[in-house]
Amino acid sequence: MEPSVLVSDFLAKCGGYAVVDGGFATELERHGQNLNDPLWSAKCLISSPDLVRRVHLDYLDAGANVIITASYQATIQGFEAKGLSREEAETLIRRSVEIACEARQIYHDRCTKDSWDFLHSENITTRRPVLVAASVGSYGAYLADGSEYTGNYGDSMTMEKLKDFHRRRVQILAKSGADLIAFETIPNKLEAQAYAELLEEEGIDIPAWFSFSSKDGVNVVSGDSISECASVADSCKQVAAVGINCTPPRFIHGLILSIRKVTDKPVVIYPNSGETYDAESKQWVKSSGEADEDFVSYVGKWRDAGASLFGGCCRTTPNTIRAISRILFDKSSLTLSKAEDN
Numbered sequence: 001m002e003p004s005v006l007v008s009d010f011l012a013k014c015g016g017y018a019v020v021d022g023g024f025a026t027e028l029e030r031h032g033q034n035l036n037d038p039l040w041s042a043k044c045l046i047s048s049p050d051l052v053r054r055v056h057l058d059y060l061d062a063g064a065n066v067i068i069t070a071s072y073q074a075t076i077q078g079f080e081a082k083g084l085s086r087e088e089a090e091t092l093i094r095r096s097v098e099i100a101c102e103a104r105q106i107y108h109d110r111c112t113k114d115s116w117d118f119l120h121s122e123n124i125t126t127r128r129p130v131l132v133a134a135s136v137g138s139y140g141a142y143l144a145d146g147s148e149y150t151g152n153y154g155d156s157m158t159m160e161k162l163k164d165f166h167r168r169r170v171q172i173l174a175k176s177g178a179d180l181i182a183f184e185t186i187p188n189k190l191e192a193q194a195y196a197e198l199l200e201e202e203g204i205d206i207p208a209w210f211s212f213s214s215k216d217g218v219n220v221v222s223g224d225s226i227s228e229c230a231s232v233a234d235s236c237k238q239v240a241a242v243g244i245n246c247t248p249p250r251f252i253h254g255l256i257l258s259i260r261k262v263t264d265k266p267v268v269i270y271p272n273s274g275e276t277y278d279a280e281s282k283q284w285v286k287s288s289g290e291a292d293e294d295f296v297s298y299v300g301k302w303r304d305a306g307a308s309l310f311g312g313c314c315r316t317t318p319n320t321i322r323a324i325s326r327i328l329f330d331k332s333s334l335t336l337s338k339a340e341d342n
């Protein structure tokens with residue numbers, strides 16, 4: 001099936017809009033994990049796979065239609081630096097998808113015909129669709145030095161180097177049983193181009209989404225224009241959705257409009273809570289400027305601007321996702337958010 005058809009079918013089955021999960025690493029931390037480690041959330045694939053499964057389940061219970069695997073910072077290079085063999089590293093990357101698939105299975109098995117989780121329309125009852133998205137974090141995320149939020153890889157970085165860095169993990173994830181690959185928090189155009197070429201060269205046959213991050217609502221974090229970055233995604237046939245993650249809510253509306261100008265592909269957005277990551281202290285700090293409202297109240301506006309998939313990123317929780325799901329699928333609150341816009 002064509003990548004775009006798979007995602008548009010999925011969206012249609014969900015009722016036009018889909019809910020993505022929320023901050024995955026954040027939720028692991030809320031469960032007491034210390035992720036101050038070069039592997040970040042991927043550390044839990046080694047130490048706490050049961051918790052990884054549980055967090056996926058919590059997001060499914062909260063209403064997610066897409067769950068994103070713990071592979072964001074799971075790289076062969078990162079695992080090898082911890083003393084694991086290449087084979088062990090590859091197994092852990094596959095395992096991240098298996099655990100998410102197990103969570104989906106448990107979730108579906110637990111649902112009964114009468115639960116709210118079944119979509120009822122015209123006497124046809126279908127199960128709520130759930131996709132497993134295999135996460136790929138940027139090269140900067142692997143470096144774990146904050147460059148995922150600057151996109152500054154230095155002058156000696158090339159597209160070939162980035163492709164070589166990502167190649168094996170992408171090959172593994174494409175054959176892991178995941179429904180799609182989520183390239184997340186892409187900080188610059190070069191890395192988007194590297195992903196696009198990689199998908200092409202490797203003949204990757206599952207869809208992908210490209211999700212960028214921004215600090216100003218105009219450019220991605222490196223300063224490259226969001227329009228140029230989204231155009232790279234638009235030209236790649238394996239890319240079935242384009243969007244923004246881990247970006248303050250106040251920038252999302254403008255970014256959706258810029259993306260819509262250069263592509264007709266579905267737009268995915270999953271903002272962070274509006275706090276900023278301080279690479280030095282390795283902590284999230286409240287922004288000094290304009291206060292971000294609880295971003296759930298913006299969802300109606302983002303939908304009207306043309307986004308189709310909605311979730312949360314760092315510092316958001318299953319409660320955020322529950323609220324998004326309610327806003328999207330509860331007709332009365334949709335009307336409410338429309339009324340508030342006027």
Ligand SMILES: [Zn+2]
Pocket residue numbers: 245246272313314
């Ligand atoms: Zn994030």
